[in-house]
Amino acid sequence: MTPSPDLTPDAEVLTLESLSNRTGYNEQFLGPAVPLPRPTDPGIETVVLPYTHFSVVFRPDRRLAASTAVMIDGQKLIEVDRTNDWRFDPRVPDAQQAGDPVYKNNPLDKGHLVRRLDPVWGTGSETTAANSDTFHYTNAAPQMDVFNQGKQLWQGLEDFLLNHAKNFHRKLSVFTGPVLEDTDPPYRGVKVPLRFWKVAAFMQDGELAATAYVLDQSPDLSHEVAARAMADAAQAGDPPPLGAFRTFQVPVADVAEITGLDLGPLPGADRLPSHMLAARQWTRLEGFEDIAVGTRD
Numbered sequence: 490m491t492p493s494p495d496l497t498p499d500a501e502v503l504t505l506e507s508l509s510n511r512t513g514y515n516e517q518f519l520g521p522a523v524p525l526p527r528p529t530d531p532g533i534e535t536v537v538l539p540y541t542h543f544s545v546v547f548r549p550d551r552r553l554a555a556s557t558a559v560m561i562d563g564q565k566l567i568e569v570d571r572t573n574d575w576r577f578d579p580r581v582p583d584a585q586q587a588g589d590p591v592y593k594n595n596p597l598d599k600g601h602l603v604r605r606l607d608p609v610w611g612t613g614s615e616t617t618a619a620n621s622d623t624f625h626y627t628n629a630a631p632q633m634d635v636f637n638q639g640k641q642l643w644q645g646l647e648d649f650l651l652n653h654a655k656n657f658h659r660k661l662s663v664f665t666g667p668v669l670e671d672t673d674p675p676y677r678g679v680k681v682p683l684r685f686w687k688v689a690a691f692m693q694d695g696e697l698a699a700t701a702y703v704l705d706q707s708p709d710l711s712h713e714v715a716a717r718a719m720a721d722a723a724q725a726g727d728p729p730p731l732g733a734f735r736t737f738q739v740p741v742a743d744v745a746e747i748t749g750l751d752l753g754p755l756p757g758a759d760r761l762p763s764h765m766l767a768a769r770q771w772t773r774l775e776g777f778e779d780i781a782v783g784t785r786d
Contacts, residue, residue, distance in 0.1 A: 505579050511622070513539025514558040518662055521697045523690055526556040526664050526750040533749075538580060540622035541615055542608035547627050548669065549585040552679050554627060556666040556750055557602045563651050563659040565610035569617070573624040575599055586626040587679045595727075597681075600632030602665045607647055630667045631681045633706055639734030642774055643685075643704045646736075649777045650689045650700070662690040664755075668703070668747055675723055683707040686744045688755055697758040700782055701741040703771070706734055737771045738780055760784070 516522050525546055527535060535555055538545040543559035577583045592599055601623055608619040622628075632640075651661055667682030674681050685704040690697060742756040759766060762783035774780060 508540075508578070508580065511539045511541055511618075513537075513544035514542070514560060514662075518560040519660060519690060519692055519697065521754065523662055523697070523755065524751075524753045525558050526666070526688075526748075526752050528555055528749055529751050530749055536581060538578060538625075538627055540603075540608070540625070540628075541619035542610065543603045543619075543622070545602070545625075545627050546666075547581060549581065551669050552585055552587040553630050553669065553682070554602055554666050555669065556664055556748075557628065558662060558664050559603045559607045561607050561647065561651060561661040561663060562610045563661070566606070567609055567611075567616045568606070569609055569620050571605060571620075573621050575624050575626055575629065578625045578627045581627060587629065587631070588626050591631060591677050591679050596634050597631040598634040599626075599629040600685075602628050602630060602667075602685075603663075604644070604647055607663065630685070631676075631679065632685075633734070639704075639736050642736050642776065643687075643702075643734055645777070646687060646689070646702060649780065650691070653782065660691065664688045664690070664752075666748065666750075676727075684747070686748060688741055688744055688752065690755060690758065693760065694784070697754060698760045698782075699741050699755040699758040700760055700780070701739050701744045701755075702774075703737045703739050703744065703747075704734055705737070736774045738774055739771045740766055740769055743769060743771070 514525060516524050525537065525544060527546055534549060536547045536549060538547055543557060545554045546556045548555045575589065577586050577588060603623055605620060605623045608623065609616045647663055665687045666685065668684035668686055669682060673683060683706055687702045688699055690699045692698065738761070740761055741752060741759040745752045745756055760782045762781050765772070765781065772779065
């Protein structure tokens with residue numbers, strides 16, 4: 490990643506016209522086609538929002554993204570300062586987005602789904618737009634603001650995977666989103682997701698490869714106690730009692746199952762070692778050294 494000292498992205502006043510040139514995620518970025526993850530249930534309404542080097546598949550009924558897809562070109566990444574404020578996307582009614590009132594005066598963070606630095610590559614104008622584009626509420630979801638080892642691990646996954654992938658292709662497509670459950674606890678008009686997912690796709694040995702991860706921020710309590718705590722918080726108008734971040738490496742097929750999303754060729758490209766795939770094994774990660782990436786049999 491190379492610094493660009495003369496590049497200072499300014500927060501632009503966004504309009505429908507100003508966003509009209511965003512081309513979004515390209516399913517051919519890696520070579521083999523990897524489509525945007527979309528709900529398999531035809532009754533779920535989504536809106537596809539293209540940004541610079543990434544796209545958001547947005548669910549207005551949940552006021553959150555169902556999935557995001559970002560293209561990362563490791564050879565062209567540029568460092569830029571964080572100077573932007575969060576804003577609504579004018580292509581979606583403000584009332585259908587989880588805006589600042591959801592996060593105000595509570596321990597909830599606006600958690601980036603597409604990480605701020607991931608799409609910031611290419612020309613100066615591209616990097617400025619990409620940095621700014623990640624600060625739309627459509628690209629955020631509520632996460633606990635308490636910093637812990639699990640959160641650090643989750644936020645560093647892209648760096649680890651890019652370093653691994655550089656031996657093969659120097660490019661990644663990363664898909665991320667919340668696990669949207671009907672039972673998610675309500676707070677200020679939004680059901681707060683308790684889990685998040687991430688699937689990284691890259692080329693290895695000339696073939697499409699993928700690995701998958703789940704972040705769990707549900708309370709570290711028994712189900713009965715957690716349900717009662719959630720209900721008490723909702724009745725009092727308080728944010729749900731969330732637990733410490735726990736990160737797992739999981740089969741890609743399990744992400745498709747728990748999210749109800751069509752992940753296209755990614756389950757078939759899973760590089761989780763075969764014995765872990767056969768057992769549908771979820772492995773809790775304590776560090777990047779616990780990540781397993783095998784070769785295709």
